[in-house]
Amino acid sequence: MKNNQKLSLGIDCGGTNLKVALVKPGGEIFKWTLAPINFKQKEERALRDIAKAVLTFLKKNEVTQVERVGMGIAGDVDQVEGVVRFSPNLGWKNVRVSAPLCQALGMPVILDNDANCAAWGAYCLDAKRNCQNLLCLTLGTGVGGGVILGRKLYRGSTGSAGEFGHMSIQFNGRKCKCGNLGCLESMLGAWGLTLSAEEGMDRGLSPELLRLTANGKKKITPKLIARAAHRKDAFAVALWQESGEHLGAALANLVNLFNPDRIVLCGGVSKVGKLLLDPTRRELAKRAFLVPAKHVRLTISQYDERLGVVGAALLASQ
Amino acid sequence: MKNNQKLSLGIDCGGTNLKVALVKPGGEIFKWTLAPINFKQKEERALRDIAKAVLTFLKKNEVTQVERVGMGIAGDVDQVEGVVRFSPNLGWKNVRVSAPLCQALGMPVILDNDANCAAWGAYCLDAKRNCQNLLCLTLGTGVGGGVILGRKLYRGSTGSAGEFGHMSIQFNGRKCKCGNLGCLESMLGAWGLTLSAEEGMDRGLSPELLRLTANGKKKITPKLIARAAHRKDAFAVALWQESGEHLGAALANLVNLFNPDRIVLCGGVSKVGKLLLDPTRRELAKRAFLVPAKHVRLTISQYDERLGVVGAALLASQ
Numbered sequence: 001m002k003n004n005q006k007l008s009l010g011i012d013c014g015g016t017n018l019k020v021a022l023v024k025p026g027g028e029i030f031k032w033t034l035a036p037i038n039f040k041q042k043e044e045r046a047l048r049d050i051a052k053a054v055l056t057f058l059k060k061n062e063v064t065q066v067e068r069v070g071m072g073i074a075g076d077v078d079q080v081e082g083v084v085r086f087s088p089n090l091g092w093k094n095v096r097v098s099a100p101l102c103q104a105l106g107m108p109v110i111l112d113n114d115a116n117c118a119a120w121g122a123y124c125l126d127a128k129r130n131c132q133n134l135l136c137l138t139l140g141t142g143v144g145g146g147v148i149l150g151r152k153l154y155r156g157s158t159g160s161a162g163e164f165g166h167m168s169i170q171f172n173g174r175k176c177k178c179g180n181l182g183c184l185e186s187m188l189g190a191w192g193l194t195l196s197a198e199e200g201m202d203r204g205l206s207p208e209l210l211r212l213t214a215n216g217k218k219k220i221t222p223k224l225i226a227r228a229a230h231r232k233d234a235f236a237v238a239l240w241q242e243s244g245e246h247l248g249a250a251l252a253n254l255v256n257l258f259n260p261d262r263i264v265l266c267g268g269v270s271k272v273g274k275l276l277l278d279p280t281r282r283e284l285a286k287r288a289f290l291v292p293a294k295h296v297r298l299t300i301s302q303y304d305e306r307l308g309v310v311g312a313a314l315l316a317s318q
Numbered sequence: 319m320k321n322n323q324k325l326s327l328g329i330d331c332g333g334t335n336l337k338v339a340l341v342k343p344g345g346e347i348f349k350w351t352l353a354p355i356n357f358k359q360k361e362e363r364a365l366r367d368i369a370k371a372v373l374t375f376l377k378k379n380e381v382t383q384v385e386r387v388g389m390g391i392a393g394d395v396d397q398v399e400g401v402v403r404f405s406p407n408l409g410w411k412n413v414r415v416s417a418p419l420c421q422a423l424g425m426p427v428i429l430d431n432d433a434n435c436a437a438w439g440a441y442c443l444d445a446k447r448n449c450q451n452l453l454c455l456t457l458g459t460g461v462g463g464g465v466i467l468g469r470k471l472y473r474g475s476t477g478s479a480g481e482f483g484h485m486s487i488q489f490n491g492r493k494c495k496c497g498n499l500g501c502l503e504s505m506l507g508a509w510g511l512t513l514s515a516e517e518g519m520d521r522g523l524s525p526e527l528l529r530l531t532a533n534g535k536k537k538i539t540p541k542l543i544a545r546a547a548h549r550k551d552a553f554a555v556a557l558w559q560e561s562g563e564h565l566g567a568a569l570a571n572l573v574n575l576f577n578p579d580r581i582v583l584c585g586g587v588s589k590v591g592k593l594l595l596d597p598t599r600r601e602l603a604k605r606a607f608l609v610p611a612k613h614v615r616l617t618i619s620q621y622d623e624r625l626g627v628v629g630a631a632l633l634a635s636q
Binding site for chain 2: 131132133147149150154156161162164166167169170171178179181246249252254257259286287288292
């Protein structure tokens with residue numbers, strides 16, 4: 001048994017892969033691994049496979065006991081009961097997770113939403129726990145988020161606070177997957193961005209995207225839209241400009257509502273960097289109240305890939 | 319000296335009047351009064367007049383000492399230092415309030431923003447402190463608000479959280495007084511509503527409003543717009559319908575962000591009641607996430623006039 005009493009175990013449960021990591025109290029990753037899990041099989045089997053993967057990982061690293069175990073899953077999670085109420089990614093509905101995993105691992109397992117875990121990770125890693133109030137926006141296929149207030153994760157009354165992607169900033173805007181209109185996600189989620197790009201390509205506005213997708217045969221991604229913009233494709237440049245303005249307007253709302261110390265962006269779409277961040281900053285400054293806008297620090301996470309797994313591990317010790 | 323040790327003193331500092339009340343721990347008002355204050359004179363004089371009015375009120379009620387004193391002022395307030403940073407209503411800028419009042423009254427004075435006080439009043443009176451998370455929206459000339467999270471007032475990092483009126487729900491909407499576009503206040507604040515009504519009158523759409531304002535000679539108010547709607551004026555009916563939809567969209571955002579137990583509406587515009595509330599409820603249900611939308615209880619405050627003064631008194635004891 002190694003020096004493991006101070007290590008926490010984080011489990012980030014994506015749609016196909018399980019990310020497992022041993023995490024030091026400061027958030028550094030001691031060891032980590034990826035394990036494929038088949039989520040198409042019955043839930044009990046998938047959970048058994050998860051437990052097996054975790055135990056194999058611990059054994060390999062000669063760790064027999066850890067301080068805490070935290071697990072993040074995309075979807076609607078009952079943190080108190082340790083139940084996944086609904087996860088479209090995994091295809092799970094009302095699945096007890098904490099109890100069977102606890103039994104299999106011999107350790108209590110704290111369950112939370114993956115965006116909450118990422119927010120806690122951003123708080124511990126990007127902010128070094130050195131602020132009171134932090135918002136974290138996950139810009140992926142969808143747009144999610146987590147809210148840290150007074151140095152604690154704020155979950156809301158039924159555990160669903162921080163749905164930043166489903167704040168409408170356009171009263172009669174594009175129909176979102178959630179049913180609302182003009183949600184941030186419908187514009188800035190990867191699906192919203194690619195939809196906008198497709199619309200532009202259909203209208204013949206983007207020769208560069210047409211080239212990059214081999215006349216629309218290759219799947220369009222935010223990465224490709226960024227590449228087109230870097231090649232000075234006018235439509236792609238304008239799309240990022242507009243997307244940044246939308247994000248800036250959304251962040252201005254959040255600044256006026258939450259008055260946070262920090263906002264951290266993470267997820268695939270955030271990786272386009274300045275292309276998105278410059279217009280975002282400009283629009284935020286234009287729209288938000290002066291004092292809170294000056295106060296807030298907006299950054300792209302420097303720890304993107306590990307936020308979820310580190311946050312899960314450290315959230316358990318909150 | 320009467321049974322006064324359990325009484326708190328609340329001071330609600332409006333633009334022309336001072337509302338002062340002795341408040342019981344449960345939020346009932348024991349005695350109250352209104353005192354006119356001239357805010358056009360120098361700040362020190364106005365503060366001296368406030369202290370005088372309070373002492374006269376206490377003496378008249380034979381109260382020599384109270385548990386706590388809380389004071390609410392419209393504007394940007396530094397709660398920690400007890401300073402009004404900026405109050406357009408009073409014309410004050412960087413005025414120390416707590417210290418001189420404390421000296422004059424011989425009791426510590428807690429200072430806060432009036433919308434925060436109203437929110438705390440709504441939490442104590444409307445919700446009977448019987449929930450965790452509550453949002454209060456003040457629908458007056460402007461739209462403000464306060465945020466109660468985990469049974470505590472949430473002020474944000476620089477004391478300006480809860481600016482519900484300055485959440486944009488229309489990316490390219492009407493220019494708001496704050497500089498942003500499409501803010502809730504620009505549509506639903508009394509000034510936004512009357513602006514919309516004037517636009518309708520100018521276009522000859524509202525014969526009833528024309529009549530009620532004596533061909534535009536009388537000042538238009540939300541109350542008059544409500545009266546026109548009750549008289550089946552199609553434009554006025556549509557304006558309330560649309561305003562309710564805007565409010566519903568804004569509340570859907572707040573439900574998705576804060577996931578609160580309760581939302582309480584107060585202020586002059588909230589008094590139109592069903593005319594506003596019915597479309598608001600419909601739109602909220604249409605737009606917000608299902609579980610938090612079902613969970614939240616939306617009401618118009620039953621204690622409107624006293625929220626600020628009771629909240630100020632009880633906030634001091636938070």
